[in-house]
Amino acid sequence: MNNICCICQKEKLSKNEIGLTKKLINVKTKDYYCIKCLADYLEVTVEELNDKIEEFKEEGCTLFK
Numbered sequence: 001m002n003n004i005c006c007i008c009q010k011e012k013l014s015k016n017e018i019g020l021t022k023k024l025i026n027v028k029t030k031d032y033y034c035i036k037c038l039a040d041y042l043e044v045t046v047e048e049l050n051d052k053i054e055e056f057k058e059e060g061c062t063l064f065k
Helices: 015-024 035-042 046-058
Strands: none
Touching: 015 035, 015 046, 035 046
């Protein structure tokens, strides 16, 4: 698995960053974003994305386990 941000080249993305990219972009994507680049891409804040991660975890989404 390519574990590098496709924008800034940050290495060793977290499970949450990979899960969030899959959840919000495409579950089959091979291009992952760090949380900062994903926030910029989606025009939202990092805090909003962190809130979504917690929401998805509470819903039991398997992308965040």
